[in-house]
Each structure stands twice: as structure tokens, then as C-alpha cells.
Amino acid sequence: MLNVQNLNIYYGRKQVIKEATFQIQPGEIVGLIGPNGAGKTTIMKTLLGLTKFTGTITFNHQPITANSHQPLQQVGALIENPAVYPFLSGRENLELYSQDTADMKRLINRLGMDTYIDEPAKAYSIGMKQKLGIALALLNKPKFVILDEPMNGLDIEATILIRQIIHEYAAQGTAFLISSHVLSELQKVMTSVIILNHHEIVMNVPIDQFKNAPVTQYQIKTLDNEAAAKILKANDIFYRRQNQSLFINIADIDQVQTILRHHQMMLRELVPVRKTFEQSIVEVLKEKLVDE
Structure with a gap:
């Protein structure tokens, strides 16, 4: 058209x-x-x-x-x-x-x-x-x-x-x-x-x-987030707390599941987190600025 x-x-x-x-x-x-x-x-x-x-x-x-x-x-x-x-x-x-x-x-x-x-x-x-x-x-x-x-x-x-x-x-x-x-x-x-x-x-x-943006983090919830956070900290696993969830870097998720399972800590939620549309747009604009 x-x-x-x-x-x-x-x-x-x-x-x-x-x-x-x-x-x-x-x-x-x-x-x-x-x-x-x-x-x-x-x-x-x-x-x-x-x-x-x-x-x-x-x-x-x-x-x-x-x-x-x-x-x-x-x-x-x-x-x-x-x-x-x-x-x-x-x-x-x-x-x-x-x-x-x-x-x-x-x-x-x-x-x-x-x-x-x-x-x-x-x-x-x-x-x-x-x-x-x-x-x-x-x-x-x-x-x-x-x-x-x-x-x-x-x-x-x-x-x-x-x-x-x-x-x-x-x-x-x-x-x-x-x-x-x-x-x-x-x-x-x-x-x-x-x-x-x-x-x-x-x-x-x-x-x-x-x-179809790549997964950057995982959002997890356990039966006891306070206890889970202490376990992750003790094992030098970086996490971020927001509301009722813990956010884990994608590279650490397998280790996190193994550690929590070892401590008999049950997962209630495991959700992949992707870049937002706004974040993707900002990255595109920044990439162009760096190229120049």
C-alpha cells in the first residue's frame, strides 16, 4: 500500500x-x-x-x-x-x-x-x-x-x-x-x-x-522465601527480592534448584523473565549510539 x-x-x-x-x-x-x-x-x-x-x-x-x-x-x-x-x-x-x-x-x-x-x-x-x-x-x-x-x-x-x-x-x-x-x-x-x-x-x-526476547532471569517463589534467601546468601548466589518473589540470574538457576532441593525447600513458582519491550527498545538505541 x-x-x-x-x-x-x-x-x-x-x-x-x-x-x-x-x-x-x-x-x-x-x-x-x-x-x-x-x-x-x-x-x-x-x-x-x-x-x-x-x-x-x-x-x-x-x-x-x-x-x-x-x-x-x-x-x-x-x-x-x-x-x-x-x-x-x-x-x-x-x-x-x-x-x-x-x-x-x-x-x-x-x-x-x-x-x-x-x-x-x-x-x-x-x-x-x-x-x-x-x-x-x-x-x-x-x-x-x-x-x-x-x-x-x-x-x-x-x-x-x-x-x-x-x-x-x-x-x-x-x-x-x-x-x-x-x-x-x-x-x-x-x-x-x-x-x-x-x-x-x-x-x-x-x-x-x-x-521472543531471550530469558534474562527467573522469578521464583518458595514455601518460605525468607529461609530460601538465607540459603542462597550462604551459598554466594546473587538474588534480588521484589514483592513476594526472588529473582535469580539465568546462569544460576540449575544450581539454585539443586541447593533448594537439598534443603528440602519446595518451589511454588518458577517463571522465566524476559526483557520488556521498553528495555529492548532502549538497548537498540544504545547500540546505535555505541556504533557511532
Whole structure:
């Protein structure tokens, strides 16, 4: 659906995106991750034809250029802050862009905006404005949606709702490119991840690659953690206590089981602990920094 090849973007003489290449397929939910200033928003704006660039971008085999319009009729976007007219109601803002009244009404209902949709947008809370911005991005059943920090200002219930809606649209073939600093939320929706650092793509992989992260520790619980901790300490086994569990380095787990069994100490739990998604992302960014 979207094909980006050798994308380079300059602000004056400063290169802000270097040789970015990636593809997005129908129904794919791609997370765009990177530190502040890495170029995430710049890429999103460029995909909308808002900045000059070198390289090629095609959407459904149609080229996108700076100030292009035709290919973007099937693209929805929310970048930075929702672009709404404050003195118009939420409904009037949507009507400016809606081509399907039934679809607009369905979105209002699905996003739970019925009770305030006819109030002036200037009276909206941050979360209400964010929902309106997402509704604008999803109007007219787009084939591709770009969302920059879509969970900003949303409470837990609204965040869950947005996740559900993204999955619903993706199941119907809509592709998403989503940027967020809330990695735990992004991890729950995306099917693949693009990591930007120092203005270039340093990783572009399916999210499943992070689900198969290697085991780093084991979390154990015994019938008597206090006694178990004393036994481990006496045998010079490093452990870390957290809540009701002991955490053991992977290299020591066989020895730990042997020692505890020797002392007739029964294990109640033995759970492998893997790197979190956030830890894996930080490692990728650090590796790139060391390489440079």
C-alpha cells in the first residue's frame, strides 16, 4: 500500500532524514518509535506531501510529492495537535470533511462523543479534542491512517476504546502508522515496529521479534522465601527480592534448584523473565549510539 524508498529530507543544509526505506501493507499497524528529534513527525508530514524530499514515495502505486493531493484522498491523519475550528461544534468540524453522513454519525457514536458533539470545540477538554481529532482522521473510511501520539490526554477507558477501534479498522484492511512515546500502549496494537535514531531507520521488524526476547532471569517463589534467601546468601548466589518473589540470574538457576532441593525447600513458582519491550527498545538505541 505504501512504499518509501531512499527518503532523504533536508531543512536548509541540515539532513533530518537519511535514506529511509520501508513498506506498509494493508491492515498493518506500524509503530514509529524514536527519541525526540529523531524525525518521526517529519516523516509523517512528508507522507502527507507537506515537505520536500528526495527519493520516492508511492501510495497504491501513485506517487506522492510535495503538495500532492490526489493519492491522499484515502489517507487520514492526526499529527501533533487536533486541527479543529474552536468556534464550531464538533459535529460542524466533522461535517466540513465528511463525505458520508452515516459514517460520520457512526464514528460519533463509536467514539462516545454523542453527549458533547454539538457543543463548541473551544469548550472541549484535551481528551475530547483528541477524540475529535481521531474522528477526523477516520472519516470517510480511509485506507491509510497516520496518528501522532493518539493516546494524548485520554483516560484509561478512552485509551482502550481507541485500541479497539484501530484493530477494527485494521481488520477491514486499513493500514496505520502510529507514533507514541507510551510504548506499553503502542505494543498492544502494532504488528511491526520501525525504530528511528539520529535521523535514520535502525530497525524495521515484526513486533513478534520482541515477544521472543531471550530469558534474562527467573522469578521464583518458595514455601518460605525468607529461609530460601538465607540459603542462597550462604551459598554466594546473587538474588534480588521484589514483592513476594526472588529473582535469580539465568546462569544460576540449575544450581539454585539443586541447593533448594537439598534443603528440602519446595518451589511454588518458577517463571522465566524476559526483557520488556521498553528495555529492548532502549538497548537498540544504545547500540546505535555505541556504533557511532
